[in-house]
Amino acid sequence: MFEQQSIKITDATFQNSLEITNWYFRQVSDTSNEASGIVDKYWHKAKPGTNGQQVHLDLLHNKLIPDPFIDDNEKIVQWVGQADWEYGADFTVDGVNDCKSYYLVFDGLDTFASIYLNDKLILESDNSFRKYKIDVLEEIRSTNKLRIVFKSSLREGRLLEKKFGHLDCWNGESSRVYVRKPQYHYGWDWGPLLLTCGPWRPVTLHCGPYVEDFFVQYSLNEALTQAELTFGVDLVLPKEEESSTMQISIIGPDGLVDTIETSVVKASTTIHYALKNIKLWFPAGHGDQNLYTFKLHLCERVVDETKTGFRKIELIQDSDKIGRSFYFKINNIPIFMKGSCWIPAHSFISDLTTKDYEDWIQLAISGNQNMLRVWGGGIYETDDFYRICDEKGVLVWQDFMFGCAVYPAHNEFVDNVRQEVIDQLKRLRKYACIAIYAGNNEDYQVLEVLQDQDPSYTKFPARVIYEEVLPKLVADLTAQTAYRFGSPYSDTGIHTADLTIGDIHQWNVWHGTQEPYQDWGKLAGRFVSEFGMLALPDYSTLDQAITRKEQLFPQSYLMDHHNKSTGFERRLALYVMENFALPVNFNLKTWVYITQVMQSDCLSLAYRYWIRKWKDFACGGALVWQLNDCWPVTSWSIADFNHAPKLAYYGIKRECAATGIACYRVKERIGDPHEPENLAEQTPLHDYVAKYSYSLDVWCFSDDELHNLSASISLYDKTGKLLETQEKVDITLAKNSVTDVLTSFTSPNLDGNCIIELLLLNEEGEVMHRSSDWPSPLKYLDWKVLNEGLKLSYEEIDNKTIRVSTNRPVKSLRISLETKESYHLCDNGFDLFPGDPRIITVEHTDQKLAPVNFEHIV
Template sequence: MTYQGCSVFIYLSFIFLFSGSNSTRITLTGDNWLVSNGSTLRATGAVPGTIHTILLSAKMIDDPYWGFGDTSMRSLIYQSWTFTKNFSLQVGFLNLTQFTLHFDQIDTVSNITLNECFLGNTSSMFIAYTFSVQRTCLHTDNVLRVEFMSPVTYALNQAISYNKTVQPTCPSSVQHGECHVQFIRKEPCSFSWDWGPAFAPIGITGNVYLEGINSSVPPLQLDSVNVISQSSTTKMWQVDVRLSGGDNTTMYKFNFQLKKTAWSFNTTVRFNQKITVTLSVPNEHVQLWWPNGYGDQPLYELIVSNNNQSIDSRFIGFRTVELVQSNYSDSINGTSFYFRINSRPIFIKGSNWIPPDSFQERVTNEKLEQLLTSAKLANMNMLRIWGGGIYERDYFYEIADRLGIMLWHDFMFACSLYPVDDAFLLNVRNEILYQVERLQSHPSIVLWAGNNENEMILAYYTKIIPPEEREPLRNDYRKLYIYTIMAAVAEVDPNGSRPFVPSSPSNGLESAKENYTAQNPQDPLFGDVHYYNYFMDTWKPDNYPIVRFMSETGVESMPSIETWQQVSNSTKDWNFRSALVQNREHHGNGQEEM
């Protein structure tokens, strides 16, 4: 259905959420968002949604995957777009005291106004945004407007204004991609990859809601729960609970209860914006969480209450994680690199995880369940969340927790050098603080990795640039991954509940000895390795190198005929040398290598 300029005001139902003080949330997620490029295209659609999926739903474009859609629809992402929501508020809500507008995820660069009041802007799809709303900006009938800038234009402008060239500036021409992706905190592969298209979606990809509270004091909030370790002497588990809100003049009584156990704990604390309450859970109250194939995955709901009123809860599992990097005997060079869970060595069997769709709003929870269950049934026990994609939605990690699928989790930096100006580093720091705090309750996450292949990229460029430029480039690398990312992880998780490696691949502790910038980060005697060989017989195990840990490997293949039928109804397109096949081959010499 196209939008013809009418004003539609939607009366929204109330959802009451209670914490330290009453709060009311009004959801703005769902239908009746008006999307326009300001001139030729206007449509109504649903949020979460992006311009491609909304225009597709309105029957204004074909499915972007059809035919040559990745290139023929490219003009859509060169334009600015506005998402508008008209909605009404009841008097009861308007009589509340404080108001905030929340975006769980937004992709990516936008300015946000409510009834012509400017609330703020966004510059990262990897951060949830909360904007304070003045009472004078709220009316009975309201207009929320999110004005998006083209991500391609934004990345170009950032690159132009930066004080030096950051390599690589553009992807290989065979990828039909867009340039300067390292200058925007957006899904890296959305600008193209050697396996995927450049759709660079624009839109609101998470929940949106307006919240009001009837108090001048911020509501109490459960920010994170982190199972740190088990003491071998006291037989107690340390669990850190981070809380925020409240005021510093009140003593707050908290109760912590672990459901389906007899354990609970009461304490009284005073707030200073954020606090961490450390709990000690006796070993006899809980069972260990194990990876798939090694035991069960018991999960426990930790409920946090204030004055007998529930604030929030998290499901947690109890397990210890060690990344063992020990010297071998004098006759064997190198160090080990393996995981020990609950003091037991684990043989890793797994795969790498990339986003299942170019448009994440099309990925249902049922699809995630099916994909991760398939991994479990294939006897996998680990997936590597690849650093060229996205941080997945909460439900993904909940499934992994239930199925015993361990997660090696990259942060979203891949195959590139990056800018290191103050604004960029602050954006990254906020991203890491937010994501680690959001995700660290999940027992399935057993490792954080700073990036995908960027230490390797650094090693390549330092070999081809003048000697006097090499150390400044290494310093830039350390500024991002060591002094910003590693430091932010340590700030949220000071007790190190899971290991951190600055890059994948890397030489692990050996890279640290070279100040985290090894000349050869792919040394098979240390750390992890990414291995590709398109010419060997991959069915023969002896053809693979003997390494300490292979965290990425793969080969190309053609899709099945059933897959081709979903993107073309012309049999000529299914020829190995057809124009469509060549367009979708993003790996140089890929057809010849296959």
């Protein structure tokens, strides 16, 4: 009925394998719902060409469900997660009796699965994140039928919850805590509720001996010039068999080869070797991403290959005048972490390609980011993800897969998690990019909130997992990679909100107390591993996701459906209305623009103020929530589901440049001699006689040591008239440091209404970096006066480059091209000043540059 795969045993001595790809599927139970979509029980061919199978993708491929990402079709397909599904595949083995061993290896089964080979039950699984190896020597035939029956995770989870008891969680329903599957499938405050299932990772038949694990661990000498290597080789061999002579070749980044010979080896072998004159691996912007290739030769052929980079990564937590530091040293160099949190880039991860991962990670690199945090409610990412991070120099903060909940810890659950973590750590330990592991995302924070509500609350069974099981496994398997009990976690009585120790998730902008984002400087922690601000995606993304065009307006039902954040109407309006005046011609396109400008201003200020705190290591890094989306949605992402960067992406890129300049306008109330000396006791709020003084702090930051730089600080009045320009020369910047350029600078022209432009110039007088500071809130500026006589102009230098200039200060200039083809700009949403034209490069596929449009605050 369906295509049959075949494997021929050409060499029974080693490494014959067949990856199963010819899947077909069917529904094997109904949902007791007359409205459920599929009406037949016939087999259907699964979608070809994916990286694993997930039932929603296969149903969509067969046109049995509508696209869950379009309109509100998510609601229509809920029955899929309530049904049971069966996958099947047929294969033949030519020369079946020529091999002495057969194993089926399942890299990922989502989630409650019963596996049959030739109608014999060979495995029952209940963990999406585990790898299963099954000896099928007794079951294998010349012609074989493999079947996998997946029970509804929703129903099975609810049965487990009924058996073991209710536990609290944020996002999704509470039964999810008993189910070891991607938690975001249950719906999140940025993602849909789509409970998929299937063989979502490769299923492989191994015939004869094969390499189960080939890994390299190492320790570096003090000078970081030599690596003491420990090779581990685990072979799956027929009983009482040995393999022949083994050889390992080491190919350095320069192509030079070392060779290690050894004698006859058994199923498990360890080899030690000293490699001299090594070249280190560095994160992007701080050195090369040197990777070494290790090839395993058995039976006179290459049977496995792995890569790694040599680097020393330390999490520095030293006591200081604030509390305790939290920053990373890479190869003995302190480096400020500038990056993003990463969620799965698709609700159905099997549909992602290697190119998708390359594009996303390149987006982070191009945005001057050096760390991604793999969030604990998603998946342990694909090998493509970590490999590309290794190649491009992106460090990874890796959460274990627990998110926003109180998890159980009965014996079966802990044993299941233990094996899950062993499987994942064995897979991940070769990647140079992984800098730290964290036990969970916000589980300690959930506990604290529950205890605030009820001081007698003590239920937190998974503590044994986070504080005993995981740290031991990380220490045993990953050569002492840093580990934290959770994120956020502070090692104090205030586990998750202590600004003096550990990492924090700073959500008192947007969530929590909903502070003004201008106060980010007061909200810094020692390492901010989450913070964010909501904004709409690109208009084209909404236009694709909402086909009922009468719904394309800001407050429509479908617009709200594609926004899962609780209370987003109030909070988004709060931050927009506090800071911006809405234009008269208000529509969805202007709402997209104004929310993106607000998000950009908000997040840019966070990086600006927290990078300044890198001085004396007061803050060691900032990871915005979040880089990406898993479907077309309004969320905290800085690039939407279609990879379109929001204006915040560019704002963060500017703040995280390798070398830059920034400022802070200090406002202080002047004491009145007729009032009490203590300013707090003076007439508050509506004292219109009160006076204020203003001063300016200007600083620079750099990843490299630089000399003979200069800075230009220009002040414009609220009409756009240039008042004065100050120059600062002979500036020297230290490597990986923040340098004060001006402290408490004052001028008669410096007040709360002036516009400040900053330029950092190199020795030749060329602009290296730009920054600006505008009156706050922006809504009080008279934009009609400021834009009077404005002349924006641009010229095409070539079909990839334009020059943009202005005669008056312009805020948040957004450039767009009139094309349906994809394109990417080197910068966007930037402030533009007279006398400083901008050169913008455009990556696009058209032969000719499309017409250019401008949008700015008016």
